[in-house]
Amino acid sequence: MDGVGLEVGRGEVVGLLGPNGAGKTTVIKMLLGLVRPDAGEVVMLLGQPAGDPAARARVGYLPELFRYQPWLSAAEVLELHVRLSGAAVSADERRDVLALVGLAERARDRVGGFSKGMQQRLGLAVALVARPELVVLDEPTSALDPLGRVDVRDIVLSLKARGVAVLLNSHLIGEVERVCDRVVILDRGRVAASGTLTELLGQHEVRLHLTGLPATGEARLAAAGRVEREGDWFTVAFPADDDTTVPDLVRDLVGLGVRVHAVEPGRISLEERLLGILRDGAEETA
Amino acid sequence: MNRVALTIAGLTLREATRRRVLMALAVLTVVLLALSGWGFSRFAAESGGTLTSGEARLTASILLNLVMFGYSLIAALGTAFLAGPTLSGETESGIALAVLARPIRRSSFLLGKWLGLVAFGSGYVTLAGLAQVVVVGLTVDYWPPEPVAALALLAGQTVVLLTLAVLLSTVISPMASGVVAVGLFCTTWVAGVVGGIGAALDNDAVARVGTVSRVLLPTDGLWRGAMHAFQDPSALLQFGGADGQAFPFLSVAPLTPAYLAWTALWVAMVWGLAAVSFVRRDL
Numbered sequence: 001m002d003g004v005g006l007e008v009g010r011g012e013v014v015g016l017l018g019p020n021g022a023g024k025t026t027v028i029k030m031l032l033g034l035v036r037p038d039a040g041e042v043v044m045l046l047g048q049p050a051g052d053p054a055a056r057a058r059v060g061y062l063p064e065l066f067r068y069q070p071w072l073s074a075a076e077v078l079e080l081h082v083r084l085s086g087a088a089v090s091a092d093e094r095r096d097v098l099a100l101v102g103l104a105e106r107a108r109d110r111v112g113g114f115s116k117g118m119q120q121r122l123g124l125a126v127a128l129v130a131r132p133e134l135v136v137l138d139e140p141t142s143a144l145d146p147l148g149r150v151d152v153r154d155i156v157l158s159l160k161a162r163g164v165a166v167l168l169n170s171h172l173i174g175e176v177e178r179v180c181d182r183v184v185i186l187d188r189g190r191v192a193a194s195g196t197l198t199e200l201l202g203q204h205e206v207r208l209h210l211t212g213l214p215a216t217g218e219a220r221l222a223a224a225g226r227v228e229r230e231g232d233w234f235t236v237a238f239p240a241d242d243d244t245t246v247p248d249l250v251r252d253l254v255g256l257g258v259r260v261h262a263v264e265p266g267r268i269s270l271e272e273r274l275l276g277i278l279r280d281g282a283e284e285t286a
Numbered sequence: 287m288n289r290v291a292l293t294i295a296g297l298t299l300r301e302a303t304r305r306r307v308l309m310a311l312a313v314l315t316v317v318l319l320a321l322s323g324w325g326f327s328r329f330a331a332e333s334g335g336t337l338t339s340g341e342a343r344l345t346a347s348i349l350l351n352l353v354m355f356g357y358s359l360i361a362a363l364g365t366a367f368l369a370g371p372t373l374s375g376e377t378e379s380g381i382a383l384a385v386l387a388r389p390i391r392r393s394s395f396l397l398g399k400w401l402g403l404v405a406f407g408s409g410y411v412t413l414a415g416l417a418q419v420v421v422v423g424l425t426v427d428y429w430p431p432e433p434v435a436a437l438a439l440l441a442g443q444t445v446v447l448l449t450l451a452v453l454l455s456t457v458i459s460p461m462a463s464g465v466v467a468v469g470l471f472c473t474t475w476v477a478g479v480v481g482g483i484g485a486a487l488d489n490d491a492v493a494r495v496g497t498v499s500r501v502l503l504p505t506d507g508l509w510r511g512a513m514h515a516f517q518d519p520s521a522l523l524q525f526g527g528a529d530g531q532a533f534p535f536l537s538v539a540p541l542t543p544a545y546l547a548w549t550a551l552w553v554a555m556v557w558g559l560a561a562v563s564f565v566r567r568d569l
Contacts, residue, residue: 032387034569053389061387065380069297071304083293084388126384 002190006031008134008165013156015180016169017274022186024169025064028138032061057086060132064139064169066123070112074103074122077111078129085130094129101125102151116143124155134165141175153179177270185277193277200273206246208234209262210253217256224249235266290390294398295405298372302406311364315357315414319421322353326425344524346428347517350418351535354440354516357414358509361444365407366467369451370460373399373564378460383569392565396452400557403448408441415440428518436515439541442549443508447471449553450503453560456567474499478506479534486532504549511541 004027008014016024029035033056068077075094082089098107101121106114111122120143127135137156141149149172156179159166170176176183177197184194193200210217211232221227224245225238238245246263253260302308326349337345373396376382386392415437423429430436447467454463481496500507514537522536531538 029569034383034386036566036568053391055389056387057389059387059389061384063380063383063387065383067380068384069301069381071301080293080297081384081388084290084385084390086289086389123384 004186004189004191006167006184008167010133010165011160011163012182013160013166013168013180015176015183016167016186017171017173017176017183017270018186018192019278020171021188023189024186025138026189027186028061028136028167028169032056032059032136058131058133060127060130060135062120062123062127062135062137062140064142066120066143068111068119068122068126070110073108073110074098074114074125075107077122078125081126082130087130089129089131097125097129100128100155102148117145117148120144121148121151124152128155128159132164134167135159136167136169138169139171140168141170141172149175173269173271173274183270185274187278187281192281197270201270204245205235205237205266206249207262207264207266208236208253208260210234211259211261213258214256217253217258220249220252220256232261288394288397290394291398291401294395295401298399298402299406301372302368302402307364307368308406311360311410311414314360315410315417318353318356319414319417322349322418323421323425325349326422330426340520340524342426343428343518344521346422346426347430347521348535350422350428350430350516351513351537353418353422354415354436354512355509355535357411357418358440358443358512360414361407361411361440362447362471362505363468364410365403365444365448366451366471367464368406369399369403369448369467370455370463372403373452373460374455374458374463375460377567377569386569393561396456396561396564400449400452400560403452404445407444407448411440411444412437430516431519432515436512439508439512439515443505443512446503446505446508446549446553449556449560453556453563456560456563470503471505474503474506475509475534478510482531482534500545501548504545504552507541507545508549510537510539511545513537514540 004023006014006016006027016027018024026035030037033052069080072080075098078094078097082094095104095107098104101124103118103121103125106118111119114122120140124137124140127137137152141152144152153175156166156168160179160181166179168176168180180197182194182196183200185192185200208221209232218227221234221236225236228235228237236249246265250260250263326346329345329349333342333345376385382395386395416433419430419433419437450470451463451467454466457463458466477499478496481493481499484490484492484495496506500510513535517536522538525533525536
């Protein structure tokens with residue numbers, strides 16, 4: 001890890017992306033004081049060092065490796081975590097959290113008999129039970145079925161609506177794209193890129209099928225943005241996105257006598273952007 | 287004593303109960319008590335009249351020490367093998383991740399685990415030992431001279447071994463920590479016996495083996511103190527005076543306050559090392 005800074009505002013969902021071994025889980029564990037840095041320091045909420053227990057007072061955490069005392073019942077696990085957190089959470093509230101993650105019927109059952117998916121749901125309840133102001137979810141849907149994933153997405157969005165800050169580490173880019181306001185891309189222990197989704201994905205693309213293109217037409221295309229050509233198909237990536245760029249380009253091309261067969265809008269997906277950033281990073285170091 | 291340590295201590299005791307460790311120990315102990323009760327009553331019935339009162343007290347002392355050794359071994363094995371899974375096992379499996387991400391100090395967590403194990407191990411050995419003393423008293427009418435001190439020393443021996451097991455489980459795997467702790471416990475006991483033989487033969491070098499091992503790991507020293515408090519004061523004389531040192535189930539001298547102080551310091555130091563090792567550990 002080198003100079004990684006993460007900022008998650010109230011009611012904001014920040015996604016952590018990066019290839020395997022980029023250090024996403026390590027960053028999270030360092031934040032929570034579970035892993036010590038070799039050198040330097042980790043500073044948490046409002047400047048408290050991460051090793052200080054007080055820094056974790058209002059934090060809920062679902063680890064990537066989620067395991068809970070198999071000899072306790074789901075309700076007892078929540079009770080334990082409430083007691084350790086020092087928060088005053090009533091039995092009704094604990095029941096509500098279990099219901100939220102779909103475990104209301106299994107509250108009295110021993111965790112040892114739970115499936116992986118149920119244990120991950122319990123982990124989510126543990127992360128939420130002590131009224132956290134920051135919730136850290138490390139691969140929260142790795143063991144869940146599609147329905148469970150939708151549940152988690154809804155829960156994250158409701159946390160956001162309640163003003164809770166959420167740090168979400170997930171390799172499911174679609175998941176991150178759907179719920180996150182901002183994304184931080186980690187690569188080999190450094191922040192490779194970060195920003196809001198519009199900042200990261202701001203580049204718009206248009207695919208054009210053109211024939212009879214004169215040199216002036218090509219110049220007009222090049223002026224609009226980066227152009228890639230495949231036969232009669234031209235892909236133009238615009239540096240900025242506004243409502244007039246594409247209509248103006250098409251009008252000018254037609255004015256230059258170009259025959260325009262098709263104009264297809266294309267938005268760079270987060271996945272392409274991520275791959276682009278990681279490839280650029282690899283080329284720089286090569 | 288803080289809230290976190292007490293919560294974790296309670297959790298550790300609950301784990302021992304829920305994982306049926308308590309049940310297994312209770313069944314084992316009842317069987318041992320019944321067997322020893324039967325043995326002692328047969329001994330009283332068949333040797334009645336043939337032994338002098340001194341011989342009877344000697345035999346009762348030796349047998350009591352022998353049975354107590356069994357309990358101390360059960361407590362030692364039990365807590366050593368409990369310490370591994372509950373501490374190092376939890377960090378290996380990931381159970382500790384969610385718990386230690388709470389606003390708690392790792393040292394409080396470790397203290398809680400240790401306190402739970404101490405309550406469990408010393409509670410067991412005290413209750414089982416007390417029951418055994420009552421069984422012996424009722425069957426052959428032998429009452430140890432200092433039962434309270436003896437049981438406290440047995441409990442102390444358990445605390446020493448489980449503190450070592452806690453330290454080991456912060457550095458090595460759960461299985462290895464149990465094996466090493468019990469191995470060291472047995473080695474120290476054997477070294478104590480060897481040292482006793484050396485003392486009986488006036489061989490200083492061999493006698494020192496026992497002394498050094500008792501300083502390095504105070505389990506055997508405490509065990510000898512406990513035996514001394516269980517046995518009849520005349521037993522050693524009856525057995526042959528100083529030669530009794532060579533016999534593993536009689537003890538020649540009570541513990542000195544200095545040794546008890548060293549034991550307390552030893553426990554504090556080893557606990558401190560365990561805390562340092564656990565606090566620095568990456569999860």
